[in-house]
Amino acid sequence: MNPFNDPVGAFERVASSRPHHPAVIDGDLVVSFGDLHLDVLFRCEALLTAGLEPGGRVAIVAESSADFLSTALAVWRAGGVLVTVYPSSSHDDLQYALESSEPVLVVAGEAQQEAVSAALTTTPIASIELFQPTSVRTDTEPNPANLREPLSLICFSSGTTSRPKAIMLTATAVHNCAETYGEVWHLSSDDRGIVCLPMAWMYGLASTSLALLLRGATTIVVRRARPDLLAAAMRRHQATFIAGVTTTFAKLAMHAKDEGLGQETFGALRLCISGGEPRNEAAFERWTSVSGVSVLDAYCSSECLPLVTYDPTVDPEPRPGSAGKLVPRAQLRIVDANGDDVAAGEVGEGLSTGPGLMLGYWRDPDQTEQALTPDGWYRTKDLVRMDEDGYVFVVGRLSDVIIRGGINISPGEVERALRMHPDVLDVTVVGLQDDMYGERVVAAVVAAEGLDVDALRAHAEETLTAYKRPSEYVVVNEFPVTSTGKVDRRALAARLDDAASTAARD
Structure with a gap:
């Protein structure tokens, strides 16, 4: 058997070896591995009794919780296909996700049940908290x-395309x-x-929660990435590991400075991981100065x-600007652009493959064909480079490139330069329509008190080509952010464009 194809079996082996060790801390609830396993078995049996058959799709629309993890493992143990839908989805996105995936059952959190009922009226809904499914649909299309x-x-x-991709x-x-x-x-x-x-x-489910559980570690659920909640959880549970997006650590650093927090709060930390967004080295340095741990x-x-x-x-400390190896x-x-490998150190589009390669996009063969090469590589649409030591640098997104007067500009490069200014807490650069040059470069800045925009402009003149x-x-x-906390560049550009149009009319 392939040693990397059975998350349920791996979890059960861990649970049997340390049944009394804490598996999940969810608020005041502490669930041991043994109790989590019993809940998985209970939910698996309930799904089978309700009529779930192999390959049946079960959607979860709920906040992160111990119940979420046991339900996911139970669906897989029962032979089902798990469908994960963001609980913060708008009505249109929720309806699209549920109608397109055609689940035989929807498992919803108490706060999401009304929205699920409004979005999908033909599918049984079970409470993720009580978990008493009584039936499943039998008229859905097969996988x-x-x-x-x-x-x-x-x-x-979680991107900003017209519809989320399945x-x-x-x-x-x-x-x-x-x-x-x-x-x-x-771990x-x-x-x-x-x-x-x-x-x-997947960052919250497989990359972190399951990564912790399958190593016998404890998953501490914090539903909102608010810095006050995160700092309190780190102090209370002596957390050793936290993963987030760039904004998570930028806000934590600001909160720690405002509240005077230091090693007494973060002293147990040994590992901080950021993903999903380009690195913000200035914000990460501020976080390291208060926590003692690099991002x-x-x-x-x-x-x-x-x-x-x-x-x-x-690498206890990162190579500046690099995502690692x-x-x-x-x-x-x-x-x-021709699909030929670039020379070492040069920038090009990243193509990736491996055991984690997707099967494709659900019921969308055209988009699947565009995303995958004929020989099985995924087109990331990211501009990347690799240095002579094997460190990978993400330069930007192909779709984010600003074309000004026929010249390509990477927003990430401009952002990195502007973040070097001491009064810039964070910055996002977008391209807005320009009648003369096609697009103009606009920087939205989250600033420290007293930022002198003229001084920032002078800083840009020293660090960036004209x-x-x-x-x-x-x-x-x-x-503005997406459902996963990443900066929503499209929404930001629309907001800045509207503001510019209003100012022009006034």
């Missing part, structure tokens, strides 16, 4: 035939993701990891994961 491996999970992208994954992909991160990050039963990421996202990186996409991260025993079993090519410098600087309190 796609002729897949290279059986379908195990459908998750939806990504089909195998049990091999899920298990390999959890096992690989557990291996590279050296053990001594670890207590905070999960403040939605478990509907390492993880880079991949749900379509092919894991890919790049740091081994903290090899390739993980075991993953492969990366960097190609030019055509890369922003033509406008807009000070904002915060950026």
Whole structure:
């Protein structure tokens, strides 16, 4: 048997070896591995009694919790396909996700049941808290035939495309993701990891929660990535590990400074991982100054994961700007516009493959064909480079490139330069329509009190080539974010464009 294709079996082996060890801390609830396993068995039996058959799709629309984890494991144990849907989805996105995936059953949190009922009226709904499913649909279309491996999970992208993409994954992909991160990050039963990421996202489910559980570590659920809640959980539970997005650590650093927090709060931490967004070295340095722990990186996409991260025993401090090195079993090519490999150190589009490669997009063969090369590589649409030591640098997104007067500008490069200014707490650079140049470079800045925009403009003149410098600087309190906490560049650009149009009319 492939050692990387059975997340349920791996969990049950851990549960049998340390039944009394805390598996999940969810608020005041502490669930041991043995009790979590019993709940998985109970929910599995309930699903089978309700009529779930092999391959039946079961959707979860709920906040992260111990119940979420036991339900996910129970669906897989019963032979079902798990469908994860963000509980914060708008009505249209929720309806799209449920109607397109056609689950035989929806498991919903108490706070989501009304929205689920409004979005999908033909499918039984079970409470994730009480979990008493009585029936399942029997009239849904079967899973796609002729897949290279059986379908195990459908998750939806958190990007800013017109509709979230439904990504089909195998049990091999899920298990390999959890096992690989557990291996590279050296997770053990001594670890207590905070999960403040939605478990509907692979980053929250496989990369962190399952990575912790399959290593016998304790998962600490924090449903909201508010810095006050995170700091309190770290202090209360002496957390050793936390993963988040860039914004998580930027806000934590600000909170720690405002509240005068230090080693008494964060002293147990040994590992901080950021993923999902470009690195903000200035914010990470502020976090390290109060916590004593560097922020390492993880880079991949749900379509092919894991890919790049740091081994903290090899690199306790990150190489500035780098997401780390390739993980075991993953492969990366960097190609030019013609699909040819670029020379070492040059920038190109990243292509990835490995055990975590998706099966494709659910019921969307055209989009699948666009995303995958004929020989099985996923087109990341990220601009990356690899240095001579094997460190990978994510330069930006192909889709984010600003074209000004026919010249390509990477927002990430401009952001990195502006973050070097001491009064810039964070910055996002977008391209807005310009009648003369096609697009103009605009910087939205979260600033420290007293930022002098003219001084920031002078800083840009010293650090950036003329055509890369922003033509406008807009000070904002915060950026709009996606359901996973990443900056929503499309929404930000629309907001800035509206503000500019209003100002022009006035």
